Amino acid sequence: MEGYFGKYGGMFIPETLVPAAKELAKAFAHCKKDKKFLTEFYGLLKNYAGRPTPLTYCPNLSKLLGCSLYLKREDLAHTGAHKINNALGQALLARNMGKTRVIAETGAGQHGVATATAAAKLGLECGVYMGTVDMERQKPNVLRMRLLGAKVIPVNSGTKTLKDAINEALRDWTATVETTHYLLGSALGPHPYPAMVAFFQSIIGKEARKQIVGAEGTLPDAIIACVGGGSNSIGIFKAFLNDNVRLIGVEAGGKGIKTHEHAARFADPRAGRPGIIHGAKTFVLQDDDGQIANTHSISAGLDYSAIGPEHAFLRETKRAEYSYCTDTDCLEAFQLLSRAEGIIPALESAHALGYLIQHKREFSKKVVIVNLSGRGDKDLGTVMKALHLRE
Ligand SMILES: *Cc1c(COP(=O)(O)O)cnc(C)c1O
Secondary structure, three states, X not given: OOOEEXXXXXXXXXXXXXXXXXXHHHHHHHHOOOHHHHHHHHHHHHHOOOOOOOEEEOHHHHHHHOOEEEXXXXXXXXXXXXXXXXXXXXXXXXXXXXXXXXXXXXOOOHHHHHHHHHHHHHOOEEEEEEEHHHHHHOHHHHHHHHHOXXXXXXXXXXXXXXXXXHHHHHHHHHHHOOOEEEOOOOOOOOXXXXXXXXXXXXXXXXXXXXXXXXXXXXXXXXXXXEOOOOHHHHHHHHHXXXXXXXXXXXXEEEOOHHHOOOEOOOOXXXXXXXXXXXXXXXXXXXXXXXOXXXXXXXXXXXXXXXXXXXHHHHHHOOOOEEEEEEHHHHHHHHHHHHHHHOOOEOHHHHHHHHHHHHOHHHHOOOEEEEEEOEEOHHHHXXXXXXXXXXX
16 A cells, blocks of 8 residues: 555544645655656755765774674765755755745754755755754754754743654644645655655665675675664665665664663563554554653654654564664763774764674674764763763
């Protein structure tokens, strides 16, 4: 069925939004095969976002871990993470559809910054919904969005964080669909978003595949990526789905699975069950009554109660494996990569590396790619606090 990955996905949205989602699905189906659209998209990725990003061999960490480790360097893309790939793709699609405005939701502000950047580049108006708690926590990103010409719209309802911002953005879209595109930030939400975001992010895997064959002469044994909503992971997995390559998604283990203070939708069978959230059927962390559970992670980008529906499908069909990395193991990986290779990773990305460190025996003598989804500049305050460092 269209818009489904096995029994996950779908389009669970209010009646008033169905025409907009269908119009979007149609426009996307056309553009992804349209030569002119693709030429413009790949041109932006190359000349504006700085692609292709390198695939960096890590000699020091390889020696330490006993494998051949490569990093796919999304931290070197414009704005410091993979999110710009999707923001540029959707902003371009919105402009092609004749829309003049984009709106987005943001938690940590990273997706808001990517959206504001793409909107500025393509001459679109931009509104970003953000919980007031998050605005206080992420002041530099609020300033960045404003400098880029976006309107940051404070959300005071509920817990004043990401899930409330999503509700407000959906409400705005209901009232403004004629002029406005909702630029969703991960491989989540109703059809066509999960497939569309995966398509715009699939550039990561396409490049990595060419680069690893160039460097090693063969495909890698394993690919490891962190999974929030699931966009950087699906973006690198896509190019290897039909190959004999282990695909490993790493969720936020927070303070440990048993504490229930985490965002590991697959690792906690009591709390992580199929449910419907923000437009799709997928795995959702919920309490015994089916209410959305609170989550915790040291990294804001992985701190969300649901995972993209295609990941639920890849797990069920056993094509991909999923595990987790705790806050503590993430911090260890963060410091190790900084010292051993001179690369300060985003805390999200450090989860993927943390998993490899904890399971290094399994990867002895193997060729491994870790998707380094972003850079760590945004996380310095969090890390200082967590490690009890002083300025
Ligand atoms: C937002 C973010 C993530 C998590 O989002 P996905 O959609 O799962 O990729 C991971 N890494 C970085 C650096 C991010 O900014």
